[in-house]
Amino acid sequence: MVIAVLAVQGAFVEHEQMLERMNIPYVELRKKDDLFQKYDGIILPGGESTVQGKLLKELDMFDILREQILTGMPVMATCAGLILLANKISNDDREYFKSLDVVVKRNAYGRQLGSFSTREEYKGIGEIPMTFIRAPYIEKVGAGVEVLAVENDHIVAVREKNQLGLAFHPELDQDERVHQYFITMVKGKISCL
Ligand code: GLN
Numbered sequence: 173m174v175i176a177v178l179a180v181q182g183a184f185v186e187h188e189q190m191l192e193r194m195n196i197p198y199v200e201l202r203k204k205d206d207l208f209q210k211y212d213g214i215i216l217p218g219g220e221s222t223v224q225g226k227l228l229k230e231l232d233m234f235d236i237l238r239e240q241i242l243t244g245m246p247v248m249a250t251c252a253g254l255i256l257l258a259n260k261i262s263n264d265d266r267e268y269f270k271s272l273d274v275v276v277k278r279n280a281y282g283r284q285l286g287s288f289s290t291r292e293e294y295k296g297i298g299e300i301p302m303t304f305i306r307a308p309y310i311e312k313v314g315a316g317v318e319v320l321a322v323e324n325d326h327i328v329a330v331r332e333k334n335q336l337g338l339a340f341h342p343e344l345d346q347d348e349r350v351h352q353y354f355i356t357m358v359k360g361k362i363s364c365l
Contacts, residue, residue, distance in 0.1 A: 173358060176201050176211040178237075180227045182219015182252055186343040190351050207236045213246040213358035216253025218305065218341055221278070224252055225268045238269045246334045248354040254337040255308055262311055272335050273314030280309045280326070289345075294329060295320040297349045302328065302340040309339050331357075 175191055177184050179200035191198045199209055214237070216224075228234040241247050241257070249257050249272075257272035264278050281288070287305045294300045295318075302323060310327035313319060320336075321329035328339040329350075336357065342350035356362050 173197070173213075173355070174199060174209075174211045175213050175215060175355075175358070176206070176209070177215045178217060178224075178253070180231065180233075181224050182217045183250075183341065183343065184215075184217040184219075186341070187215045187217055187250075187351075190343045190348065194348055194351060194355070196351075196355060201233070201237075204232045204236070207233060207240070213248070213354065214240070215354075216247060216249040216256055217343070218251030218253060221252040221255035221268070222266065225256060225266065228268075234268075238271065241269060241271045241335065244334050246336075246354070246358045248336045248338070248351075248357075250338045250341050250343065251305065251307055254310075254339055257335060257337055258308075258310075259314070261308075272330070272332055272337050273317050274310045274327075274330060274332075274337065275312040276308040276310050276339075278308050279306050281307060290323060292321055292323050292328070294350065294353075297353060300342070300347050300349060301345040302342075303344045304328075304340050305344075307339045310337070 175198045256268040258276040260275045262277045289303045317332045330337045
């Protein structure tokens with residue numbers, strides 16, 4: 173099993189370090205050609221969604237990546253990655269993959285609470301650390317979307333079929349369980365389609 177980490181901008185190195193600790197092989201997606209390698213799941217890291225979206229289009233990666241996601245490739249998206257997947261961004265007109273049936277709010281915690289850490293329940297795993305950095309949260313989910321974690325009445329983790337969307341950054345904490353949850357999705361032990 174190989175995981176592809178989108179590596180055009182943002183916090184992709186931390187995901188790679190987590191995968192190394194877990195002994196999971198990975199490749200980087202930096203340019204169009206990289207999208208034709210063989211891999212079994214994709215991680216969309218945090219960073220700046222506007223920059224990532226622009227770079228993906230400039231590098232001619234956007235449509236291929238979207239197609240892979242829409243045809244069932246397992247994807248774990250953190251923070252900016254979640255914004256890229258969302259059907260709608262409530263406080264921004266931009267739109268990207270529109271593959272995940274949620275409405276997100278960008279920079280939803282405002283300036284003062286821009287970055288913080290907490291611990292909350294994650295469905296099926298238990299209590300986990302959650303680090304938020306100028307994070308979005310999910311305001312609305314569609315009928316096919318399972319809510320996996322809530323922080324202060326805000327939805328911060330969801331799953332729809334092959335897509336896992338997280339408002340926080342599990343790669344920044346030592347706890348491997350959310351990545352492990354994704355790997356189990358990739359292995360098909362938690363059904364993807
Ligand atoms: N604020 C960023 C955005 O809107 C997301 C922050 C993050 O990924 N840590 O794209």
